[in-house]
Amino acid sequence: xxxxxxxxxxxxxxxxxxxxxxxxxxxxxxxxxxxxxxxxxxxxxxxxxxxxxxxxxxxxxxxxxxxxxxxxxxxxxxxxxxxxxxxxxxxxxxxxxxxxxxxxxxxxxxx
Amino acid sequence: xxxxxxxxxxxxxxxxxxxxxxxxxxxxxxxxxxxxxxxxxxxxxxxxxxxxxxxxxxxxxxxxxxxxxxxxxxxxxxxxxxxxxxxxxxxxxxxxxxxxxxxxxxxxxxx
Numbered sequence: 001x002x003x004x005x006x007x008x009x010x011x012x013x014x015x016x017x018x019x020x021x022x023x024x025x026x027x028x029x030x031x032x033x034x035x036x037x038x039x040x041x042x043x044x045x046x047x048x049x050x051x052x053x054x055x056x057x058x059x060x061x062x063x064x065x066x067x068x069x070x071x072x073x074x075x076x077x078x079x080x081x082x083x084x085x086x087x088x089x090x091x092x093x094x095x096x097x098x099x100x101x102x103x104x105x106x107x108x109x110x111x
Numbered sequence: 112x113x114x115x116x117x118x119x120x121x122x123x124x125x126x127x128x129x130x131x132x133x134x135x136x137x138x139x140x141x142x143x144x145x146x147x148x149x150x151x152x153x154x155x156x157x158x159x160x161x162x163x164x165x166x167x168x169x170x171x172x173x174x175x176x177x178x179x180x181x182x183x184x185x186x187x188x189x190x191x192x193x194x195x196x197x198x199x200x201x202x203x204x205x206x207x208x209x210x211x212x213x214x215x216x217x218x219x220x221x222x
Contacts, residue, residue: 002170033210042201043154045210087153098144099211100170103153 002026004102006088011108012078020073020105022088030091032064032071033099038084046073046086075107083109113138115214117202123220124192132187132217134202140212142205143185144169145177147198148216154201160185192221 004024012018022032031050035043049055049064049071061074075082085106089099115136124130136143144159146169156169160179174196176188185204189196197220203211 035211042213042215043211044213048210089154093159098142098156098159100156101146101154103151 002090002092002100004088004090004100006086006102006105008103009106009108011110013110014078014080016078017074017076018078018107020075020086020088020107022071022073022102024069024071024088024090024102026090026092026100028092029066029069030093032062033089033091034060034062034073035087035089035101036084037087037104043087048091078109080109080111083107113212115202115204115212117200117214117217119217120215121218123222125222126193127191130189130192130219132189132200132202132219134185134187134214135183136185136202136204136212137183138204138206138212139182140204140206141182143179144203144205144211145175145185145187146201146203147171148201149198157187157200189219192219194221197221 006022033048034046037043047062054063059076064071085104087101087104089101118133141162145157146154148154155171157175158177160166200217202214205211
């Protein structure tokens with residue numbers, strides 16, 4: 001079977017740094033993506049890692065280690081608006097669209 | 112404006128009454144897919160399509176049908192809906208390097 005594991009909930013304070021981990025076990029692997037979803041909204045794409053290493057986009061960074069089947073999303077200088085659910089997703093089909101999602105991590109940012 | 116449009120956004124129906132959720136994208140994306148989202152289960156893929164007339168099953172295809180006669184449209188058909196298909200449904204499209212672009216979601220209740 002295919003599985004992606006990520007923590008169900010994380011709490012942090014404004015201005016802090018938080019790391020959301022994702023480990024995966026899938027039949028194929030082309031890359032790891034991260035998505036953000038606010039309550040009542042649609043998921044939105046944050047980042048994609050196909051190769052090992054760190055990708056930085058503003059306050060958000062994403063890391064991948066293919067040998068460890070592991071990645072993480074790092075959020076810096078947390079803001080209240082970062083309170084949302086974050087999903088990791090493995091691309092299994094080579095089209096950057098055929099994705100298997102984790103169950104999501106609900107991030108709560110406190111003042 | 113680039114968008115994925117789903118209709119209806121909200122629907123309450125009864126067991127066995129066939130329904131179709133439409134999905135249309137204006138970005139000329141080749142890849143489209145349907146997901147359902149249930150509390151605690153994350154996003155699960157129902158069906159996906161790599162291009163016109165090319166569709167394939169995702170993780171939870173039972174009870175659903177799809178068609179891809181045109182590049183822009185990817186309707187989801189529930190021939191005989193049952194209460195366990197009560198869920199939040201998302202359509203998404205992708206051009207490859209940009210990640211998935213999601214519609215606003217369709218909340219379906221089957222009584």
